[in-house]
Amino acid sequence: MKRVIFPFLILGTFFADAQNVDIPKSNRWSYGGGAGLSISGGYYGTNVSVYPRVGYLVSDDLETGLSSDFSWTTSKYHTSIMIGVGPYANYYINRTIYISGRYSHYFYHQKNKINDNKYAGNEPALYLGGGYIQRVGNSAYMQFGAYYNALYKEESSVLGSGFYPSVGIVFGL
Numbered sequence: 001m002k003r004v005i006f007p008f009l010i011l012g013t014f015f016a017d018a019q020n021v022d023i024p025k026s027n028r029w030s031y032g033g034g035a036g037l038s039i040s041g042g043y044y045g046t047n048v049s050v051y052p053r054v055g056y057l058v059s060d061d062l063e064t065g066l067s068s069d070f071s072w073t074t075s076k077y078h079t080s081i082m083i084g085v086g087p088y089a090n091y092y093i094n095r096t097i098y099i100s101g102r103y104s105h106y107f108y109h110q111k112n113k114i115n116d117n118k119y120a121g122n123e124p125a126l127y128l129g130g131g132y133i134q135r136v137g138n139s140a141y142m143q144f145g146a147y148y149n150a151l152y153k154e155e156s157s158v159l160g161s162g163f164y165p166s167v168g169i170v171f172g173l
Contacts, residue, residue, distance in 0.1 A: 028057040030065070032143075032170030045075025053088065057173070063090045067102060075113075082108040082158070084125070092133070095173070099130040100145065108158055123158055126150045131166070133173075143168050 033052035038044070048071070055065025069084035088102035103126050110119040131145025145166045152162030 027172065030055040030057060030063060030170055030172035032168055032172075033067070034166065034168035045073060045077075047071065047073040051168070053168075053170075055088070055090070055170075055172075061092045063092070063173070064088070067104065069104060069106070077114060078110060078112050080108065080110045082106055092173070095133065095135070095141075097130060097132055098143070098145070100127070100147065102127040102147070106159070110158075121158070124151050125159065127164055129164075133170075136169070139173060140169060140171050141173050143170060 031052075031054045033050070035051070036047070036049040038047040040046075049069065051067065051069045053065055053067035055063045057063050065088055067086065067088050069082070071080070071082040073080040073082075084104040084106040086102065086104040088100065091099045093099070103124070105122060105124050107122045108120065111117070112119075127147035127149055129145055129147030131143060133141045133143050136142050143166065147164040147166060149159065149162045149164060152159060154162070
């Protein structure tokens with residue numbers, strides 16, 4: 001009996017949304033983003049990041065838009081500023097999960113505090129991934145996702161890793 005009921009419970013929680021009432025879309029624009037703060041001693045130091053975004057709902061399930069990233073890092077060894085901007089697309093499945101692609105072109109400036117050397121450059125990134133979204137208000141959602149940078153090169157990238165976890169909020173979906 002448990003084998004019969006359990007799959008229906010899973011399907012029921014996936015497809016049922018009894019607490020939320022659909023609101024007619026008069027505005028197809030969405031906006032949101034996230035922020036981060038990391039404080040540690042030694043080499044890594046302090047990092048402050050902000051990543052806003054604005055999008056347009058092409059259909060009920062497809063959103064395209066423009067995102068940006070800003071990151072400032074300082075430690076006793078170095079200082080770094082990085083700015084990124086680029087387009088993104090999210091495809092929503094039953095307003096529960098999403099698949100995402102995002103291109104970002106980063107511009108960075110770094111200063112080595114030990115020998116006063118300065119470095120500047122740019123680097124592209126193509127993030128592919130997806131995640132889970134949870135409604136937290138009439139048109140507000142929390143997004144929890146994971147991405148992989150398909151253009152990441154371990155030996156030459158200024159980005160810390162090819163893997164990129166993400167938590168944010170979006171309004172207007």
